Amino acid sequence: MAFMSAKVPSLVRLVFYTLSSATFLFAAGTGAAGVPAIYVFGDSTADVGNNNYLTGKAARANFPHNGIDFPEQRPTGRFSNGYNGIDFLAIHLGFRRSPPPFLSIASKFNHRIARGTEGVNFASGDQEFWTPRSLFLISTGGNDIFGFFSQNLAPNNTEKERFINTLISTYEYHLQKLYGMGARRFGIVDVPPIGCCPFPRSLNPTEGCVDLLNELALQFNEATKIFMSDLSLKLKGMKYSIGSSYALVSNIIHNPSPLGFKETRTACCGAGKFNGESACTPDVACCTERNRYLFWDMLHPTHAASKLAGLAIYNGSLEFASPVNFKQLAEELY
Template sequence: MESYLRKWCLISMLVLFLSLGFLVKAEPQVPCYFIFGDSLVDNGNNNGLASMARADYFPYGIDMGGPTGRFSNGKTTVDEIAELLGFDNYIPAYSAAPGQQILRGVNYASAAAGIREESGQQLGQRITFSGQVQNHKNTVSQVVQILGDENSAADYLSKCIYSISLGSNDYLNNYFMPQYYSTSRRYNPEQYAADLIRLYLDQLKVLYSYGARKFALGGIGAIGCSPNALAQGSLNGRTCVERINSANRIFNNRLKSLVQQLNNNYHDAKFTYLNAYGVFQDIITNPANYGFRVTNAACCGVGRNGGQLTCLPGQPPCLNRDEYVFWDAFHPSDAANTIIGRRSYKAESTLDVYPIDISTLAQL
């Protein structure tokens, strides 16, 4: 009887141990994830700004429990990547990041922000790329205080991933808006892209000086295929606007070349290019492969195919949201964001990233 009880106790303890083991969640693949960008990845930083570029109202966030400031019905690409990296929660907005939670990362993205200081200014307040980098400097100071010294902070930050997705507004809300901006009269597309990359590099150097060592640089998507571009510049409402996409490809090619240059020059850091344009073109060209039915219209919005304006407050969106590539006039749906995020994290094609995907970057 005593032998039986001893055996029963041992089995019970083993079962309890294994059960507790299954409840323990693994640490994320990197200690923190820092995000810089525009409305494609903003998760609430614009909520308190005097700006027309805000998404803190219904129907935005309809599939995420309510509006959060994300320009989507649900997740953004960086939300998907954060999940795949193993984080318990999405990375908090800088405007709301509490205390020691910044050690897991911060999202600095701001809708309407650009690489150039003036981009998006007709929409009101926004936090430009340089402003986001300045906010990161403040975060670094807090990390130093929490960890106790600069060396510990530098070692910690060197293991984190820095995601940057900017440039769309430098075209959408600058270069291709001649009624507000003079850039298209001062620069041809090649010159404009070169100047953007020059300014972009300046901010990368600042981030590097503050400890960043793992960079994921997102290219511009196919802006000429958005419902807004189709409503404004497509004769049949379906064919992507090539003059916009052509300019975007010039920027992307220069950004990809910059990644190669930086990898050659900074041997203690790693840079990779995320080909959002290529993945998005694949989705637009082969929608059925991904379960999409509508590629040229927004799930909610105003005007031709919902392309004139973003979703209006209280406007009921379409019911079959997973069948739409675009959520509103400019932004992909949760379903499209999920695909782009997954292929940035784990490339399905050699064209998705250069030279490595985020899952590989995390392991370095």
């Protein structure tokens, strides 16, 4: 994956540009985006607390050390020391942070959501309240790939192709359902190189990235590009952008120092090899230089990595978001 090193300068330039123009970027997101509400669908990388309300759900993050860098050092259910990538995308779009978790307001109907003036975060595992100008943020696929991998550690090409086709078919079905209910603008976040997360790395005898997981992520991402392009030609008024967390994380892994990182293999919070054998809980170690780590826990990025991802996907080049970036998608006129 040495080819990634040649692409780093564009990301470095984007970081330095933002450090000198942060106010302009935020103002542009606030005034020009024209997005009345955002709706979020995804997995734990996008979850802001839905899992807190699911009985019998093992994957939770509503306890320390999670949230140590969130306002008031409050663990919210985000698998992060602070904000996640969806929070930063929402901030660039002019919101305070991600909309609230759907399950936190499901029992007490929220009229701001009903009017389509705020949005909601459904992310966890999985209303006709939105307007055509609302933005739908979708970050999913990684858990499916992990599930497939856990059942078949050495799939042949036919099995891999069948899996990717099934995943894409399901993805397309749900997007068409959303379109049928009025959704028109979709911001897709692709699957990062999940084989390089501390958890799979801890299982690898070579201690390197698990190549099969990264291969499946790339195949899924490429198939997503094709079906989104085809779908936009079939569905009138549909607009989309695909943000590449794969490119962003790969850049950090192969050239960490210019981007402010020093540790890209070991999680900040956890236990065992690479701190990847245990989730982040109150009784495990937590690093002090959290802004220098790529991974917060065994599977999720730090606040610092999510901040960089949000910036690159919102206002970066085609390397990080295509066919337009999220800022351009938000400013599309209807």
